[in-house]
Amino acid sequence: MRDGMVAVVRWFDSWSGLEGMKSDASRQIDWLRCVPFIVIHLVCLAVVWVGWSWTAVGMAAALYVVRMFALTAFYHRYFSHRSFRTSRVMQFLFALLGSTAIQRGPLWWASHHRHHHRFSDQPEDAHSPLQHGFIYSHMGWFMTPSNFAPRLQLIRDFARYPELRFLDRFDVVVPVLAGAAVWIAGDLLARFAPGLGTSGAQLFVWGVISTVVLFHGTFTINSLAHIIGRQRYATGDGSRNSWLLTLITLGEGWHNNHHHYAASARLGHRWWEIDPAHAVLRLFARVGLIWDLRGVPEHVLATAAGQPCGRSGPGGATTARHDAFARGSSLTPADRSSFTDSSGGS
Numbered sequence: 129m130r131d132g133m134v135a136v137v138r139w140f141d142s143w144s145g146l147e148g149m150k151s152d153a154s155r156q157i158d159w160l161r162c163v164p165f166i167v168i169h170l171v172c173l174a175v176v177w178v179g180w181s182w183t184a185v186g187m188a189a190a191l192y193v194v195r196m197f198a199l200t201a202f203y204h205r206y207f208s209h210r211s212f213r214t215s216r217v218m219q220f221l222f223a224l225l226g227s228t229a230i231q232r233g234p235l236w237w238a239s240h241h242r243h244h245h246r247f248s249d250q251p252e253d254a255h256s257p258l259q260h261g262f263i264y265s266h267m268g269w270f271m272t273p274s275n276f277a278p279r280l281q282l283i284r285d286f287a288r289y290p291e292l293r294f295l296d297r298f299d300v301v302v303p304v305l306a307g308a309a310v311w312i313a314g315d316l317l318a319r320f321a322p323g324l325g326t327s328g329a330q331l332f333v334w335g336v337i338s339t340v341v342l343f344h345g346t347f348t349i350n351s352l353a354h355i356i357g358r359q360r361y362a363t364g365d366g367s368r369n370s371w372l373l374t375l376i377t378l379g380e381g382w383h384n385n386h387h388h389y390a391a392s393a394r395l396g397h398r399w400w401e402i403d404p405a406h407a408v409l410r411l412f413a414r415v416g417l418i419w420d421l422r423g424v425p426e427h428v429l430a431t432a433a434g435q436p437c438g439r440s441g442p443g444g445a446t447t448a449r450h451d452a453f454a455r456g457s458s459l460t461p462a463d464r465s466s467f468t469d470s471s472g473g474s
């Protein structure tokens with residue numbers, strides 16, 4: 129009974145009972161805690177009542193693109209890997225935009241991702257399809273008590289900001305406000321532009337559909353990106369490069385490149401490996417919103433497939449430094465220079 133209460137409280141305060149969450153390392157899915165995630169999927173069925181319009185479908189597509197960009201550029205490249213720098217205000221706005229994806233807060237998301245880089249495809253990896261199967265790596269791992277808590281010890285660098293801790297703890301606030309805004313926008317359009325054929329309920333349902341597609345588009349990087357595609361670098365894990373996943377995720381499909389060198393803001397390592405999110409980040413840098421965009425050093429690009437670059441071998445030390453950076457630990461000045469010597473890489 130008490131566990132049920134805690135699960136419901138965590139719908140609203142995801143840090144409730146944080147200490148208990150750490151010791152509760154079950155791989156069993158806590159269905160009650162995951163009711164909001166299930167309900168979001170069920171809301172999509174309401175499309176049979178609200179119908180569709182070009183306005184609603186266009187908004188859903190736009191919300192997908194904008195929020196996928198927020199996830200790859202901010203939650204992943206900024207909060208997980210610090211691959212560029214920005215101001216505290218922009219940092220908050222980036223976290224705010226990422227929160228609209230309903231994939232928990234920036235501290236939870238980035239800290240679990242840093243953990244993934246540290247233990248990629250080893251038994252400790254929370255979402256390894258090679259260790260735990262496709263479904264669990266796609267969407268089971270975050271439904272289990274062992275992964276409900278943010279791994280705060282891995283994200284101390286950002287956990288010191290109270291505004292980020294608030295967004296992370298009360299991660300329901302931004303999605304509820306965003307959902308209300310979409311509904312109100314639909315009502316206003318129905319009233320002042322009836323020719324568009326939309327309504328508050330219709331825009332809301334299509335916003336939820338966009339969110340669910342965004343869920344599973346993002347999750348492919350935890351599941352499929354370690355199964356399908358090619359390996360350029362012998363990273364010692366199952367990470368792969370895939371065009372298909374790149375198109376879905378605006379650049380994240382170059383996952384083997386990324387596991388080889390996690391500190392770079394650019395995930396494509398060849399001119400033909402397009403990385404839409406990086407292109408937008410370069411625009412952001414040009415207008416001064418962000419700076420110190422990290423690139424990929426030449427000696428890293430020169431590491432060919434078949435040459436060990438993993439935890440042992442000639443490049444092992446390099447990869448270890450990247451692992452250290454991935455989890456946000458402190459770097460020596462020499463390490464730091466190795467990350468900055470190609471900033472602004474194109």
Ligand SMILES: [Zn+2]
Pocket residue numbers: 244248349350353354367383387
């Ligand atoms: Zn991975």
Ligand SMILES: [Zn+2]
Pocket residue numbers: 204208209241245386390
């Ligand atoms: Zn990463």
